[in-house]
Amino acid sequence: MPAVKIEDLPTVYNAKETEESIYKFWEEHEFFKADAKSPKKPYSIVIPPPNVTGVLHMGHALDETLQDILVRYHRMSGYETLWVPGTDHAGIATQNVVEKQLREQGLSRHDLGRDKFLEKTWEWANAHKSRILDQCKRLGASFDRTRERFTFDEGCSDAVKEVFVRLYEKGLIYKGAYIVNWCPRCQSAISDVETEYETEQGHLWEISYPLKGESGAIIVATTRPETIFGDVAIAVHPDDHKYSELIGKTVVIPLTGREIPIIADEYVDKNFGTGAVKITPAHDPNDFEVGKRHGFEPIWVIDEQGKMKACGEVPSNLHGLDRYEARKQIIGMLEYNHSLLRTREHEHNVGKCQRCGTTIEPLLSEQWFVKMKPLAQEAIKAVKDGRIKFIPERWEKNYLGWMENIRDWCISRQLWWGHQIPAYHNKQTGEMIVAKENPDPAIWEQETDVLDTWFSSGLWPFSTMGWPNTDSEDFKKFYPTTTLVTGFDIIFFWVARMITMGLEFTGKAPFSTVYIHGLIRDEKGQKMSKSKGNTIDPVVIIDKYGCDALRFTMTSLCTYGGQDIKISDERFEYGRNFANKIWNASRFVLMNLEGVDNNDIDFDKLTIADKWILNGLNDVAKEVNSNIENYRIGETAHILYDFFWNSYCDWYVEIAKIQLQDESLKLNTQRVLRYVLDMSLRLLHPIMPHITERVWQLIPQNTDFSAIMLADYPVYSDKLVFKDEAKEMELVFETIKSLRNLRQSFNIPMSLKFDIEIQAVDSEKPIFEAIESYIKRMAKVENITYSAATAPVAKKSATAVVSASKIVVSLENLIDFNAEIARQEKKLGKLQNERKSLEGRMNNPKFVSNAPEDLINQTKGRIEEILVQEDAINELIASLKA
RNA sequence: GGGUGUUUAGCUCAGUUGGUAGAGCGUCUCCCUUACAAGGAGAGGGUCGGGGGUUCAAGUCCCUCAACACCCACCA
Numbered sequence: 014m015p016a017v018k019i020e021d022l023p024t025v026y027n028a029k030e031t032e033e034s035i036y037k038f039w040e041e042h043e044f045f046k047a048d049a050k051s052p053k054k055p056y057s058i059v060i061p062p063p064n065v066t067g068v069l070h071m072g073h074a075l076d077e078t079l080q081d082i083l084v085r086y087h088r089m090s091g092y093e094t095l096w097v098p099g100t101d102h103a104g105i106a107t108q109n110v111v112e113k114q115l116r117e118q119g120l121s122r123h124d125l126g127r128d129k130f131l132e133k134t135w136e137w138a139n140a141h142k143s144r145i146l147d148q149c150k151r152l153g154a155s156f157d158r159t160r161e162r163f164t165f166d167e168g169c170s171d172a173v174k175e176v177f178v179r180l181y182e183k184g185l186i187y188k189g190a191y192i193v194n195w196c197p198r199c200q201s202a203i204s205d206v207e208t209e210y211e212t213e214q215g216h217l218w219e220i221s222y223p224l225k226g227e228s229g230a231i232i233v234a235t236t237r238p239e240t241i242f243g244d245v246a247i248a249v250h251p252d253d254h255k256y257s258e259l260i261g262k263t264v265v266i267p268l269t270g271r272e273i274p275i276i277a278d279e280y281v282d283k284n285f286g287t288g289a290v291k292i293t294p295a296h297d298p299n300d301f302e303v304g305k306r307h308g309f310e311p312i313w314v315i316d317e318q319g320k321m322k323a324c325g326e327v328p329s330n331l332h333g334l335d336r337y338e339a340r341k342q343i344i345g346m347l348e349y350n351h352s353l354l355r356t357r358e359h360e361h362n363v364g365k366c367q368r369c370g371t372t373i374e375p376l377l378s379e380q381w382f383v384k385m386k387p388l389a390q391e392a393i394k395a396v397k398d399g400r401i402k403f404i405p406e407r408w409e410k411n412y413l414g415w416m417e418n419i420r421d422w423c424i425s426r427q428l429w430w431g432h433q434i435p436a437y438h439n440k441q442t443g444e445m446i447v448a449k450e451n452p453d454p455a456i457w458e459q460e461t462d463v464l465d466t467w468f469s470s471g472l473w474p475f476s477t478m479g480w481p482n483t484d485s486e487d488f489k490k491f492y493p494t495t496t497l498v499t500g501f502d503i504i505f506f507w508v509a510r511m512i513t514m515g516l517e518f519t520g521k522a523p524f525s526t527v528y529i530h531g532l533i534r535d536e537k538g539q540k541m542s543k544s545k546g547n548t549i550d551p552v553v554i555i556d557k558y559g560c561d562a563l564r565f566t567m568t569s570l571c572t573y574g575g576q577d578i579k580i581s582d583e584r585f586e587y588g589r590n591f592a593n594k595i596w597n598a599s600r601f602v603l604m605n606l607e608g609v610d611n612n613d614i615d616f617d618k619l620t621i622a623d624k625w626i627l628n629g630l631n632d633v634a635k636e637v638n639s640n641i642e643n644y645r646i647g648e649t650a651h652i653l654y655d656f657f658w659n660s661y662c663d664w665y666v667e668i669a670k671i672q673l674q675d676e677s678l679k680l681n682t683q684r685v686l687r688y689v690l691d692m693s694l695r696l697l698h699p700i701m702p703h704i705t706e707r708v709w710q711l712i713p714q715n716t717d718f719s720a721i722m723l724a725d726y727p728v729y730s731d732k733l734v735f736k737d738e739a740k741e742m743e744l745v746f747e748t749i750k751s752l753r754n755l756r757q758s759f760n761i762p763m764s765l766k767f768d769i770e771i772q773a774v775d776s777e778k779p780i781f782e783a784i785e786s787y788i789k790r791m792a793k794v795e796n797i798t799y800s801a802a803t804a805p806v807a808k809k810s811a812t813a814v815v816s817a818s819k820i821v822v823s824l825e826n827l828i829d830f831n832a833e834i835a836r837q838e839k840k841l842g843k844l845q846n847e848r849k850s851l852e853g854r855m856n857n858p859k860f861v862s863n864a865p866e867d868l869i870n871q872t873k874g875r876i877e878e879i880l881v882q883e884d885a886i887n888e889l890i891a892s893l894k895a
Numbered sequence: 896g897g898g899u900g901u902u903u904a905g906c907u908c909a910g911u912u913g914g915u916a917g918a919g920c921g922u923c924u925c926c927c928u929u930a931c932a933a934g935g936a937g938a939g940g941g942u943c944g945g946g947g948g949u950u951c952a953a954g955u956c957c958c959u960c961a962a963c964a965c966c967c968a969c970c971a
Contacts, residue, residue, distance in 0.1 A: 024931065210969070217971085235971055285970045297971075362969060407899070411966075414898075418967085501966090536907085538964080569919085572909070576900080579907070587919060590933045601930035643911090651909075651918070666930075757937045763926065793928085850915060860951040868914060
């Protein structure tokens with residue numbers, strides 16, 4: 014860093030300038046690069062890879078910040094630290110974006126063909142891959158870009174194939190025809206977790222199916238009349254006597270006249286609708302099961318695009334009609350036919366595609382699945398036996414509940430962008446094999462389906478470390494990773510699958526702690542989304558308030574319970590103001606370091622105030638370490654804010670101004686100022702990396718070091734414990750605050766100095782004498798005199814009762830005696846209330862016998878204290894009234 | 896249908912083994928005191944959602960009710 018004149022530093026912190034140059038400094042020195050050969054203990058994190066389609070949003074900003082805090086903290090605490098960055102190829106999402114671009118040119122992917130389309134998508138991915146990670150640099154992310162990965166890069170793809178083949182060989186991957194969630198827009202199957210349900214107001218239609226060869230009919234209630242052409246039976250409950258006589262009879266499907274049987278199946282709910290259900294195995298998961306039980310062949314009537322199939326079962330006037338248009342027409346036809354008996358309003362849940370919002374069509378289709386049940390066993394055990402810990406703990410329950418009821422995972426997607434399934438079909442015989450490589454492309458043709466994007470992200474913690482090569486240096490040093498930081502919204506999508514796959518393929522849990530934070534919401538608590546227009550762009554916030562301000566503000570809003578975080582633009586003023594405070598306090602200290610040596614603090618020359626601040630710093634160091642270790646990041650921010658602003662700036666720096674005037678104290682005060690600033694900066698560095706780095710390097714004595722980010726993180730030290738002095742300083746604070754309060758009460762301007770008389774009890778007199786200079790300067794006192802604690806209070810004065818002593822301000826012409834009496838009575842009232850409540854306790858024999866001794870002594874002590882003060886105030890009031 | 900979370904000062908929210916409630920913002924007073932007005936000093940403001948219970952003691956533990964939010968399941 015170039016030399017700067019402290020006097021030239023601006024009075025307002027310039028975040029933008031600082032952050033750019035500081036990040037560049039770190040990068041140039043390769044401080045983020047991890048060393049797999051280091052003897053130090055490892056600490057590693059893999060980033061939840063953002064999608065290549067995305068730009069940085071607030072959720073990333075929070076996630077990345079929390080990871081960076083952990084990484085920076087551990088780096089300073091002596092760990093060899095690796096943070097692996099990377100991005101996700103995001104199958105459907107990316108394909109959708111590229112297709113959308115094509116559409117704007119009036120093209121579809123089929124116009125290009127698979128190869129050409131993939132080429133185009135790769136171009137798109139390559140162009141966007143680094144963009145979001147570059148944006149993360151604005152957040153100060155200290156990740157190792159030399160290890161950047163992509164879920165679709167060569168190494169990850171190799172891991173994907175390896176895993177697929179091994180699972181297949183183990184019998185855990187199978188292919189078969191089942192009902193899947195089909196998105197007619199994406200033209201692909203999607204998994205259960207990719208299906209989101211929304212409550213919609215629909216209708217329940219009651220349709221009459223006439224009996225064959227006799228009068229009468231059975232009435233069926235359905236929400237999907239367009240599927241009647243796919244009906245294979247009508248089912249009723251076996252115990253439903255309403256229908257017992259009809260079981261086994263045949264009915265006729267209205268409109269087409271195809272004949273189907275009435276069957277009995279326990280799946281039917283007697284009390285819902287009419288108690289009779291149409292069975293459409295090709296288009297409903299439950300019906301599929303019923304159909305299988307009764308040996309019916311499914312009949313497809315809706316195609317992959319959600320249109321009525323052009324087949325013999327469907328009346329020709331409906332061929333090719335969209336399912337909803339067809340529904341309308343069918344209702345009309347049934348009405349005309351008198352087959353529609355009743356239409357009722359009906360609220361029900363409708364599945365939607367997570368990626369495009371299109372209503373899912375349950376469709377019988379040939380797909381690839383992973384048997385999750387056998388894999389889940391170990392993944393459940395690992396959490397139950399504590400190999401993996403969730404923070405906050407309640408997410409374990411959520412995870413376990415899901416895992417214990419897990420169903421097979423549909424992993425094939427009818428897309429082009431993704432890992433093509435490593436299965437090959439013999440062009441002549443149709444035989445299928447599964448292998449990492451195609452044995453002979455002339456004979457074997459690869460399966461066209463690709464894998465769910467989460468299949469590759471599920472391998473992320475080890476595929477990024479060189480797996481399947483378990484001898485790779487990174488794998489040996491940094492796997493398993495330490496902490497996974499993410500939001501609760503992807504526990505099932507991602508976390509659960511990483512745990513499953515990690516345990517299956519490496520035998521180890523991929524991380525030991527899963528730190529789940531809340532989601533970022535707007536100021537009304539709404540989820541941020543582009544369509545709602547309520548997003549806040551982190552880059553805009555960084556430009557406006559600075560990165561450290563953003564980080565500090567967000568961090569301070571993190572609660573241990575992981576509550577969602579509501580933010581608005583103005584909230585970032587909190588962090589900005591704090592950064593500015595750090596900046597200006599630092600400027601003050603730096604300006605006053607002239608003539609200081611490089612020596613450590615001389616402990617023999619410490620004043621009471623010095624000891625107090627060192628003691629406080631030490632406590633803070635202890636708490637901060639323990640809070641970060643326990644993922645109480647928000648608390649960490651609050652502790653540091655409070656210490657730096659309310660203790661260091663508001664009190665110690667003000668006191669230091671007095672001590673610096675005293676030649677005998679000056680040098681050591683400078684050292685203390687510097688030391689506490691230095692340590693505070695280190696403590697703050699993980700949260701506010703740029704400003705702390707910048708200021709730290711401006712401290713002349715720190716030129717020996719390379720950077721704060723590599724300096725040691727402060728820890729608790731017995732040498733810095735000064736409990737007695739810390740307690741004595743309370744007298745300083747109380748005295749000064751009382752006098753300030755008094756000033757305000759009587760409208761005495763700060764510019765007007767007054768004299769005080771301290772009526773000190775013997776035990777407190779030496780302390781008052783030691784802190785005289787602080788009182789004089791900070792409460793604007795001219796002269797201090799002492800008298801006995803028992804001395805009568807001068808009549809025309811205002812008095813502050815501090816601890817057991819009285820501080821009398823003679824203000825003959827300035828005070829309104831009635832006001833002073835009122836002021837004292839108010840204080841007296843407060844004290845009396847407190848005493849009464851405490852005495853009530855002490856008079857309760859059960860309290861005395863049950864409460865811990867400490868508390869009893871404390872209560873007794875407090876009562877005595879109050880009594881002393883009450884006496885003093887009563888005396889005062891009496892003399893004022895006299 | 897099952898589950899989780901929330902309910903504390905005007906607003907946004909902290910409050911880990913139970914020991915007489917805190918912060919930021921906002922409000923009111925005063926102050927440009929030679930680091931900082933993105934600042935300093937002082938003040939006011941809460942029967943901790945309702946009800947019940949355990950306890951010497953409950954914002955904190957238990958039960959119950961209410962409101963709101965979310966997750967899982969998906970009976971046509």
